[in-house]
Amino acid sequence: MGRETLGDKIIFGFLCIWAAVQIFPLYWMLTFSLKSNSEIFGDNIIGIPREWLWSNYEAAMTVGNMAKYFLNSFIVTGCTVILTAIIGIMATYGLTRMVWRGRKAANNLIMLGLTIPVHAAILPVFIVLTNLKMTNSYQALIVPYTAFALSMAILIGNSFIEGLPKELEEAACIDGCSVYGIFGRIVLPLMRPALSTIVIFTFLNAWNELMFAVIFISDSAHRTLPVGIQTLSGSYTTDWGPIGAALVLATFPVLILYCFMSGKIQESLIRGAIKG
Amino acid sequence: MDKVMKNKTAIFLFMFPAALLFTTIIIIPIVMSGYYSLLKWNGFTDVDFIGLGNYIELFTSKSAGFPRTIGNVMLFTAMSVFIQLPIALALALILSRKIRGEKFFVAVFFFPVLMSTVVIGQLWMKIYNPDYGIINSALRFLGLESLTRVWLGDQNTALMAVFIPMLWQYIGYHMLLMYAGVKSIPVEMKEASYIDGATELQITRYITIPLLKPVIRVCVIFAVTGSLKAFDLIYVLTKGGPAHASEVPSTLMVSMIFLRNRYGFGSSIAIFIIFICFFFAILIKKIFKTEVD
Numbered sequence: 169m170g171r172e173t174l175g176d177k178i179i180f181g182f183l184c185i186w187a188a189v190q191i192f193p194l195y196w197m198l199t200f201s202l203k204s205n206s207e208i209f210g211d212n213i214i215g216i217p218r219e220w221l222w223s224n225y226e227a228a229m230t231v232g233n234m235a236k237y238f239l240n241s242f243i244v245t246g247c248t249v250i251l252t253a254i255i256g257i258m259a260t261y262g263l264t265r266m267v268w269r270g271r272k273a274a275n276n277l278i279m280l281g282l283t284i285p286v287h288a289a290i291l292p293v294f295i296v297l298t299n300l301k302m303t304n305s306y307q308a309l310i311v312p313y314t315a316f317a318l319s320m321a322i323l324i325g326n327s328f329i330e331g332l333p334k335e336l337e338e339a340a341c342i343d344g345c346s347v348y349g350i351f352g353r354i355v356l357p358l359m360r361p362a363l364s365t366i367v368i369f370t371f372l373n374a375w376n377e378l379m380f381a382v383i384f385i386s387d388s389a390h391r392t393l394p395v396g397i398q399t400l401s402g403s404y405t406t407d408w409g410p411i412g413a414a415l416v417l418a419t420f421p422v423l424i425l426y427c428f429m430s431g432k433i434q435e436s437l438i439r440g441a442i443k444g
Numbered sequence: 445m446d447k448v449m450k451n452k453t454a455i456f457l458f459m460f461p462a463a464l465l466f467t468t469i470i471i472i473p474i475v476m477s478g479y480y481s482l483l484k485w486n487g488f489t490d491v492d493f494i495g496l497g498n499y500i501e502l503f504t505s506k507s508a509g510f511p512r513t514i515g516n517v518m519l520f521t522a523m524s525v526f527i528q529l530p531i532a533l534a535l536a537l538i539l540s541r542k543i544r545g546e547k548f549f550v551a552v553f554f555f556p557v558l559m560s561t562v563v564i565g566q567l568w569m570k571i572y573n574p575d576y577g578i579i580n581s582a583l584r585f586l587g588l589e590s591l592t593r594v595w596l597g598d599q600n601t602a603l604m605a606v607f608i609p610m611l612w613q614y615i616g617y618h619m620l621l622m623y624a625g626v627k628s629i630p631v632e633m634k635e636a637s638y639i640d641g642a643t644e645l646q647i648t649r650y651i652t653i654p655l656l657k658p659v660i661r662v663c664v665i666f667a668v669t670g671s672l673k674a675f676d677l678i679y680v681l682t683k684g685g686p687a688h689a690s691e692v693p694s695t696l697m698v699s700m701i702f703l704r705n706r707y708g709f710g711s712s713i714a715i716f717i718i719f720i721c722f723f724f725a726i727l728i729k730k731i732f733k734t735e736v737d
Contacts, residue, residue, distance in 0.1 A: 176543065179538055179541075179543065180543060180544055180545075182538075183535075183538065183539075183543065183545075183549050186535070186553075187548075187549055187552045187553070190552055190553055190556070190612070190616075191552060193567055193568070193571060193612070194555075194556075196567075196571070196578060197567050197570075200570070208576060209575075209576045210576075213576075213578065213581050214578065254461075255461040255462050255465065256462070258457075258458045258459075258461065258462065259458065259459055259461075259462035259463075261458055262455055262458030262459040262462075263459075265449060266449050266450070266451075266454065266455045266458065267446065267449045267450050268450070268452075268455050274459075274463075277466075277471075278462075278466060281466065281470055283669065283721055283722055283725050284470060284474070284718060284721070285669075285672075285673045285694075285717055285718060285721055286673075287673070287675075287694055287697060287713075287714045287717050287718075288470075288473065288474045288477055288714050288715070288717070288718045289469060289470055289473035289474065289477070290698075290701075290714070291473075291476075291477060291480065291701055291707060291710065291711055291714065292472070292473035292476035292477055292480070293469060293473050295487075311465070311469065312469050314465060315465040315466060315468075315469035315470055316469070316470070318462055318465060318466060322462070341448050346448075347448050347449070347451050347454045348454065350448075351458075372558060375560065376559075376560040376561060376562070378560075378561060378562055378675070378676045378679065378680075379675050379676070379679075379694075379698070382679075383698070383702060393560065393562075394560050394561075394562040394563075394676075395562075397560075397562050397563065397566060398562060398566075398680065401566050401569075408570065408576075411566065411570075412570075415563045415566055415567055418560055418562075418563050419559055419560070419563055422558045422559065422560075423555075426551075426555060426558060430551050430554075433558070434550070434554060434620055434624075437557075437617070437620065437621075438620060438621060438624045441621055441662055441666065442621065442624070442625070442658075442659060442662055
């Protein structure tokens with residue numbers, strides 16, 4: 169198979185064109201975030217910016233409040249990821265290693281959660297949050313995000329823990345280790361790969377979530393990035409530069425993460441979908 | 445060992461947080477939604493029990509526009525399965541042939557999957573902008589002034605205009621899943637048939653694709669339930685407009701509940717969305733099962 173045939177060259181050319189189509193919107197976003205309106209609207213629609221307007225980024229960060237939204241997203245996503253990982257792994261252990269009546273049924277119920285759309289819960293949760301005066305708070309997002317991330321986390325955990333030999337745990341048990349000791353000192357360290365898969369999965373979903381965020385949060389102090397960008401584009405309808413800057417800023421953390429660990433991220437999403 | 449694993453306190457401690465969250469945020473709210481869907485209720489006072497009245501209105505009322513949202517969402521689903529997945533499959537098959545720059549292409553095609561839908565929506569809004577967007581600018585540049593449109597504001601084009609960014613974003617996801625699936629097929633199987641004189645097309649048709657069925661099934665389920673639940677991109681791009689041209693059940697639900705305070709009617713849409721997601725998930729599993737057997 170080694171040598172490149174004409175067919176391979178044609179296919180390679182096709183892939184390059186497809187890649188260009190795929191990248192072009194991103195390239196355009198990056199360039200218009202650094203341009204003035206006059207360049208975007210006529211002089212220089214698709215070229216590299218003639219004058220690099222970093223002030224667009226400054227405007228997005230300060231006037232556009234992006235710095236605050238960024239921090240909010242960071243807090244909400246961070247807490248969701250940590251809670252989901254801890255609670256998910258604990259439940260995985262309880263469901264797969266502990267022995268109790270009804271655990272199969274509990275597991276099936278949790279797996280049903282994978283198919284349940286968030287729409288189903290939004291109104292009742294909203295009513296409860298309103299009655300508790302808890303809308304416009306970080307918890308209003310963290311708690312529902314964690315609940316809806318749990319099914320996937322447990323699924324990933326279950327399929328991973330199946331591959332771990334029970335002998336280690338049995339040996340520890342004979343040595344007099346308590347169930348908490350077995351969990352904390354033996355199972356948890358062995359589950360590290362599953363944990364990172366859960367973290368990546370949950371991070372992406374929470375970082376990008378819109379529906380809960382747009383309905384549960386109405387003040388600017390708690391807005392997350394997706395809602396913040398929506399607001400920003402409403403107030404900067406004619407000035408495209410700062411909006412472009414906001415879009416780039418929101419994408420940047422994901423891009424950096426992807427540059428350093430694209431293999432791990434791809435693997436996580438594959439594992440979440442297939443093995444689980 | 446068994447005794448340790450039957451420790452009731454430990455079981456309670458391990459399961460309690462997950463059980464609590466799952467029950468309070470998912471199970472009870474679904475039951476509540478089911479109950480609300482039987483009410484005529486504006487969220488404040490005036491609670492009237494009207495039985496299946498909301499469901500009857502869903503399917504009979506012209507002004508609420510629900511049947512149209514079903515039509516739209518079915519169109520999205522069909523396009524995802526019959527346009528998006530075949531392209532993804534083709535890309536996956538091509539990329540797994542040890543092509544030059546394989547890793548690079550996979551990374552590029554996959555990246556949009558990781559982006560926020562709001563960012564993608566806002567970006568495409570600019571692309572579609574009637575005055576300064578690149579599509580209309582390009583058409584003008586090519587002298588095709590007559591083809592320029594208000595893409596998102598035109599009843600004839602709004603639905604397609606929403607679908608294209610969806611395609612652009614998620615093709616990479618399906619491609620990645622299928623690519624991983626192809627890669628996990630043992631090389632020996634292909635080599636054996638190669639030695640037996642099978643052409644590459646035959647190998648793809650009779651060996652690779654059949655072995656890929658479980659992965660394709662997962663992709664179909666994701667594509668279908670993803671389309672049925674679609675909200676973000678439509679909300680950002682058109683909010684269901686113009687004149688409900690791109691409305692789907694989830695956007696209609698949000699506007700009924702949170703803009704028009706029709707809590708009962710909105711809940712019946714929510715219940716319908718759950719129902720239809722389960723229905724299709726089971727249906728797809730059945731279809732693929734009979735084919736495999």
